[in-house]
Amino acid sequence: MNRILGGGVAIVAAYILYPVIRFLSPPSVALGEQSKVFVTDTGIMKRNTAKYFKFLDEPAVLVRLPNGTYTSLSAKCTHLGCTVQFRSDGDYFHCACHGSEFAITGKVMRGPAVLPLPKYQVSVSGEKIFVSVPIEPA
Amino acid sequence: MKQRLVGFFDERMDLSALRRWAKEKSVPQHKHSFWYYFGGLALFLITLQIITGILLALYYSPNPAYAHESVKYVMETVKYGWLIRSIHFWGANFLVAVVFIHMFSTYFMKAYRKPREVMWILGVLILGLVLAFTFTGYLLPWTTLSYFATKVGVNTPSIMPILGRFITRIMEGGRDVGAATLTRMFTLHTVILPLLAVLLITLHVLLSQVFGSSVPLSQANKREAIKFFPNFLMRDAAVWAGGLAILLAMVTMFPAGLGPKVNPVMPAPVGIKPEWYFLFVFETLRRFPETIAIGTITLAVLVWLIVPFLDRRASRNQKSTFFTLFGAAVLVYMISMTILAYLTT
Amino acid sequence: MLLVIISLILVGTSANDSLAASIPSFAQRFNFTLPLIVVLLILMFFLLLKVYTRESQPSRSQKGISDSNVKGDGSKEKVREKV
Numbered sequence: 202m203n204r205i206l207g208g209g210v211a212i213v214a215a216y217i218l219y220p221v222i223r224f225l226s227p228p229s230v231a232l233g234e235q236s237k238v239f240v241t242d243t244g245i246m247k248r249n250t251a252k253y254f255k256f257l258d259e260p261a262v263l264v265r266l267p268n269g270t271y272t273s274l275s276a277k278c279t280h281l282g283c284t285v286q287f288r289s290d291g292d293y294f295h296c297a298c299h300g301s302e303f304a305i306t307g308k309v310m311r312g313p314a315v316l317p318l319p320k321y322q323v324s325v326s327g328e329k330i331f332v333s334v335p336i337e338p339a
Numbered sequence: 340m341k342q343r344l345v346g347f348f349d350e351r352m353d354l355s356a357l358r359r360w361a362k363e364k365s366v367p368q369h370k371h372s373f374w375y376y377f378g379g380l381a382l383f384l385i386t387l388q389i390i391t392g393i394l395l396a397l398y399y400s401p402n403p404a405y406a407h408e409s410v411k412y413v414m415e416t417v418k419y420g421w422l423i424r425s426i427h428f429w430g431a432n433f434l435v436a437v438v439f440i441h442m443f444s445t446y447f448m449k450a451y452r453k454p455r456e457v458m459w460i461l462g463v464l465i466l467g468l469v470l471a472f473t474f475t476g477y478l479l480p481w482t483t484l485s486y487f488a489t490k491v492g493v494n495t496p497s498i499m500p501i502l503g504r505f506i507t508r509i510m511e512g513g514r515d516v517g518a519a520t521l522t523r524m525f526t527l528h529t530v531i532l533p534l535l536a537v538l539l540i541t542l543h544v545l546l547s548q549v550f551g552s553s554v555p556l557s558q559a560n561k562r563e564a565i566k567f568f569p570n571f572l573m574r575d576a577a578v579w580a581g582g583l584a585i586l587l588a589m590v591t592m593f594p595a596g597l598g599p600k601v602n603p604v605m606p607a608p609v610g611i612k613p614e615w616y617f618l619f620v621f622e623t624l625r626r627f628p629e630t631i632a633i634g635t636i637t638l639a640v641l642v643w644l645i646v647p648f649l650d651r652r653a654s655r656n657q658k659s660t661f662f663t664l665f666g667a668a669v670l671v672y673m674i675s676m677t678i679l680a681y682l683t684t
Numbered sequence: 685m686l687l688v689i690i691s692l693i694l695v696g697t698s699a700n701d702s703l704a705a706s707i708p709s710f711a712q713r714f715n716f717t718l719p720l721i722v723v724l725l726i727l728m729f730f731l732l733l734k735v736y737t738r739e740s741q742p743s744r745s746q747k748g749i750s751d752s753n754v755k756g757d758g759s760k761e762k763v764r765e766k767v
Contacts, residue, residue: 226509259515260603276606281495281624281629282490283487283490283491283606284487284605284606285606286607286609295609296607297607297609298491299491299621299624300625313632415706415707421708565739573731573735574731574735576727577728577731577735580725580727580731581724584728587717587720590717591713591714591717591718592710594707594713
């Protein structure tokens with residue numbers, strides 16, 4: 202008898218709790234539609250500068266290297282999520298929150314971060330620069 | 340008139356228990372009695388936070404487009420807005436300090452020993468709530484500093500296996516800290532945490548009425564006590580008056596500032612660091628890999644929470660030097676990491 | 685009391701406001717809070733004075749406390765039973 206009552210209460214509780222938890226977790230955004238974004242026109246960015254933009258709902262950075270080519274990475278520090286700063290004095294990224302440093306390739310130069318910054322694909326079509334997720338990880 | 344009023348309620352509510360309580364309640368007097376005042380002071384500051392918090396909520400707008408502007412409006416345009424917000428700001432800082440002092444003093448006096456184990460656990464949980472209040476309230480002005488502090492805060496659980504990512508997502512409400520995070524922090528700060536705080540603080544204070552103040556073992560032979568009503572209450576009130584005077588002095592000298600509004604796309608500015616009470620966590624995160632740092636802190640908090648059950652000697656009213664040293668080590672670590680964070684940033 | 689007020693004036697006059705001039709100046713803030721601070725400190729003083737005068741004379745309120753005094757181990761009931 203008690204077991205039936207207890208079981209019934211548990212079912213009701215679970216039935217209420219499940220939608221609440223689903224309600225709390227944000228609906229996922231379809232990434233497919235925004236997996237390629239326009240960032241800027243060619244010839245606008247000077248060499249050795251960076252431009253920040255939103256990509257996949259997270260901060261990303263496009264860097265024009267001293268040799269004139271472009272590279273793009275996620276700007277979200279892999280340590281605890283602060284936005285990393287591009288340092289033109291040595292072509293690297295510095296995170297002001299806990300002092301992690303990343304090379305221009307995304308590789309960790311100084312901790313506490315362990316994982317590298319994810320690299321994105323840069324494509325130039327005409328005079329427009331697009332950034333997209335690489336189909337195969339670089 | 341007063342007699343009739345009391346009589347009216349006495350007949351309907353039976354105030355005799357309350358009268359007996361007021362007559363009998365006493366507070367032990369010994370050379371460590373000084374520390375008893377911090378509990379009452381914390382209660383006083385919490386009341387102040389509730390009042391000023393309600394007032395601020397009347398003008399605040401939890402939306403990234405208006406949050407910073409609404410706080411600016413309170414500071415610059417609303418009459419005495421600077422006063423109300425500065426009291427809330429300084430009150431929070433004072434409250435954190437007072438609650439920490441209250442906790443460490445009860446720890447070193449071993450006030451957690453039987454029968455006050457539940458009271459201790461409630462107290463540690465209340466400290467957690469106070470820190471949660473400061474964390475959730477921090478994002479609300481939507482400044483650069485508050486934005487990145489929140490980023491670090493919500494990303495910290497994500498290093499925990501299995502549930503970590505889920506907790507971060509629930510706190511963020513999206514893929515990154517943004518509009519959804521702001522409404523979540525606002526709801527936590529103004530609805531969920533206050534409800535929890537009222538519940539836990541009521542239980543904590545109720546238990547302190549049941550058991551009275553704990554006397555440290557070294558003073559157990561002292562039988563002196565003063566009546567709570569009115570003697571100790573008057574002393575309490577004197578402390579509150581003094582505390583409020585110092586609070587107002589700080590408010591006048593250093594009114595709460597308001598940093599620049601955040602541009603979420605731009606990188607974190609150089610030299611940002613958290614408020615003083617989170618500096619030891621900050622320094623730990625900078626010096627150690629995050630899994631070790633957070634793992635160790637989590638473990639220490641858990642030990643801290645159940646210390647009444649670990650410290651068996653204190654429960655038998657014996658000296659427990661090991662736990663005194665453990666507490667001292669924790670305190671020394673926190674203080675030295677805080678100083679280190681000040682020196683190196 | 686004096687110390688608080690003096691330090692207030694010293695720090696306040698030397699500190700330049702970190703916020704823009706858009707909030708009331710130090711003098712304006714000071715004019716508002718100082719009277720309250722003084723009243724609070726006087727209140728504190730008289731509360732302590734009252735406590736002191738009450739506790740320095742052994743009054744009837746001091747008696748009968750030991751029987752309700754709670755010991756560290758929570759042996760309140762036991763003590764009362766004996767009484």
